[in-house]
Amino acid sequence: MTVTDHHTSKDAAPAIADPRIVAWVERMAALTEPDSVVWCDGSAAERRGLIATLLDSGTLIELDPVKRPGSYLARSNPSDVARVESRTFICTDKKEDAGPTNNWAPPSGMRETLHGLFRGTMRGRTMYVVPFAMGPVGGPLTRYGVQVTDSPYVVASMGTMTRMGTAALKQIGPDTSWVPAAHSVGAPLAAGQEDVAWPCSDTKYICQFPATREIWSYGSAYGGNAILAKKAFALRIASAIGQDEGWLAAHMLLLKVTNPRGRVFHVAAAFPSACGKTNFAMLQPTVPGWTVETLGDDIAWLAPGPDGRLRAINPEAGFFGVAPGTGRSTNPVAIDTMERDTVFTNVALTDDGDVWWEGLTDEPPAHLTDWTGQDWTPDSGRPAAHPNSRFTVAAAQCPTIADDWDDPAGVVVDAVIFGGRRATNVPLVAQARDWEHGMFMGATLASERTAAAEGTVGELRRDPFAMLPFCGVHMADHWRHWLDVGAAADVAGGAPAVFQVNWFRKGADGRFLWPGFGENIHVLAWILERLEGRAEAVEGPFGYVPAEGSIDHAAAGVGDQDWGALFALDRGALTAEAEDAKAFLDSYGERVPPAIHDQLRTMRSAIDTLD
Numbered sequence: 001m002t003v004t005d006h007h008t009s010k011d012a013a014p015a016i017a018d019p020r021i022v023a024w025v026e027r028m029a030a031l032t033e034p035d036s037v038v039w040c041d042g043s044a045a046e047r048r049g050l051i052a053t054l055l056d057s058g059t060l061i062e063l064d065p066v067k068r069p070g071s072y073l074a075r076s077n078p079s080d081v082a083r084v085e086s087r088t089f090i091c092t093d094k095k096e097d098a099g100p101t102n103n104w105a106p107p108s109g110m111r112e113t114l115h116g117l118f119r120g121t122m123r124g125r126t127m128y129v130v131p132f133a134m135g136p137v138g139g140p141l142t143r144y145g146v147q148v149t150d151s152p153y154v155v156a157s158m159g160t161m162t163r164m165g166t167a168a169l170k171q172i173g174p175d176t177s178w179v180p181a182a183h184s185v186g187a188p189l190a191a192g193q194e195d196v197a198w199p200c201s202d203t204k205y206i207c208q209f210p211a212t213r214e215i216w217s218y219g220s221a222y223g224g225n226a227i228l229a230k231k232a233f234a235l236r237i238a239s240a241i242g243q244d245e246g247w248l249a250a251h252m253l254l255l256k257v258t259n260p261r262g263r264v265f266h267v268a269a270a271f272p273s274a275c276g277k278t279n280f281a282m283l284q285p286t287v288p289g290w291t292v293e294t295l296g297d298d299i300a301w302l303a304p305g306p307d308g309r310l311r312a313i314n315p316e317a318g319f320f321g322v323a324p325g326t327g328r329s330t331n332p333v334a335i336d337t338m339e340r341d342t343v344f345t346n347v348a349l350t351d352d353g354d355v356w357w358e359g360l361t362d363e364p365p366a367h368l369t370d371w372t373g374q375d376w377t378p379d380s381g382r383p384a385a386h387p388n389s390r391f392t393v394a395a396a397q398c399p400t401i402a403d404d405w406d407d408p409a410g411v412v413v414d415a416v417i418f419g420g421r422r423a424t425n426v427p428l429v430a431q432a433r434d435w436e437h438g439m440f441m442g443a444t445l446a447s448e449r450t451a452a453a454e455g456t457v458g459e460l461r462r463d464p465f466a467m468l469p470f471c472g473v474h475m476a477d478h479w480r481h482w483l484d485v486g487a488a489a490d491v492a493g494g495a496p497a498v499f500q501v502n503w504f505r506k507g508a509d510g511r512f513l514w515p516g517f518g519e520n521i522h523v524l525a526w527i528l529e530r531l532e533g534r535a536e537a538v539e540g541p542f543g544y545v546p547a548e549g550s551i552d553h554a555a556a557g558v559g560d561q562d563w564g565a566l567f568a569l570d571r572g573a574l575t576a577e578a579e580d581a582k583a584f585l586d587s588y589g590e591r592v593p594p595a596i597h598d599q600l601r602t603m604r605s606a607i608d609t610l611d
């Protein structure tokens, strides 16, 4: 079947394409009026062609082929540098189904708005049709989607971040559900008009329709705004699908750890954006005998396996990781992963054709071209790389990628961890008393804001399950769903144990009390020893915390005083924290599961008994 309408060259749809996809692509082409339509096959030759197009348009700059083989730098428009939470909408029939944490719009009204914006939006451009799989192609947990986009940069990104192309398309038969994802940068070209390196629009809409499993995104080419397989599909739409089908979409890294006795565990951990998932997933233990391997750094889908235990896959195929703060001393695995075949966005360019960002080396180079293309020196007084600059690279390139990272059946999850950036109050680590307590930890998670989205960096906000910007259902229903799925797993033979961590507690002098990074193995080891019944703990308001001597903090370079401060309980501050949690839960109204309120009451009683 061929795409037929007005002006120009349209690729014939592949013969294997499901007629529903072909019909949707035809409708999108008729609406957006591209000059041409290209069906992506995911081949290496196709990628080479895309890169050539992007070099030609100035979107990509080739890096030095010896220093950084197969790698490129992209500089975005300075107005298009991060996710736009204020422009992200969950379009449910009833406003209350989107819940208090989402921007809501009625589906019909939003559809009208989007149709208006998309009409003719691809004029002068190519519409790429990008079929993709989230999860190993053909796997039982894998889901499929098709994105149309007028951004070749986004196609190249989707090619790294997903299993993209013909293999995915072939999986979509007449009975396969698939998610249509429409994307435009919102910058049509008039005849003869010259393009810019990073086309985008001041008008932005990132819209999810959970009931019809549809995504529409307009105006941005950056990260989660545009790589629609990632946050829009694998978290927002997937959280709605998962609720219907009995599984969980989580903003979680996935790692495998082998202890000194050779026992293997798998751990899923939810931290908000730019709070250390990539680093934790690539942890290089400072304690001999422990090995950590990587399965995923951002998203996990958890589903009950045949034996009822929770299993998880990483639905992605690549990393879209935060560059600043990533260096040989903090995350050597990431540094090795991106030594070749990597696209960097909004980092600085060195004079010898390589990349740099704050934290890559202790000493900045004497001269750079900054992320906006301006000359930069260490006394410029501004960052050389944008704080949300990122690297895009295939997961398979990671030297610590686990052998089971793409097992279609997923891995059994032994422990679930919640973490945030908390300068005060929250201890380095605590174990939940049980699943319900763990869900309370997730529900009340709070973190200081980072540069991963627009807003004031450092401001403390609740970020339940690290899903605040990514939940396609009412947040309290998401909690109830986690409670239910865990309860079922518990009956079937064991829900994962749940923990909370905080690498970011600060002393009165403003310095981090915990060294973090490779030293986080001390905490991970305690967590896994708890699972084996080998580590002692004492109970307090946050649950079980390490007993004296159960973590060798001196080995992590932490003195007794700082160690004490990492677990200090200030009755006044914790009372205020609990008050805030109460107000937060109350603001969610009646959908909050009673178990969550019960847990807060238990915590308040424990706080009341403090000296």
Ligand code: GTP
Pocket: 271, 272, 273, 274, 275, 276, 277, 278, 279, 280, 297, 298, 320, 321, 322, 323, 324, 325, 326, 330, 452, 503, 504, 512, 515, 516, 517, 520
């Ligand atoms: P998204 O991709 O936005 O979802 O973020 P992420 O959670 O994967 O963030 P990432 O691991 O890239 O971490 C971002 C920042 O956290 C970097 O600047 C790191 O240097 C910093 N970071 C990570 N781990 C630690 C740690 O253990 N201690 C401290 N102090 N900082 C850390």
Ligand code: SPV
Pocket: 082, 083, 222, 223, 224, 225, 230, 231, 272, 273, 274, 298, 320, 452, 453
């Ligand atoms: C995040 O912000 O959590 C990210 C980056 O992982 S983005 O894909 O842009 O959402």
Ligand code: MN
Pocket: 251, 272, 273, 274, 298
């Ligand atoms: Mn993320």
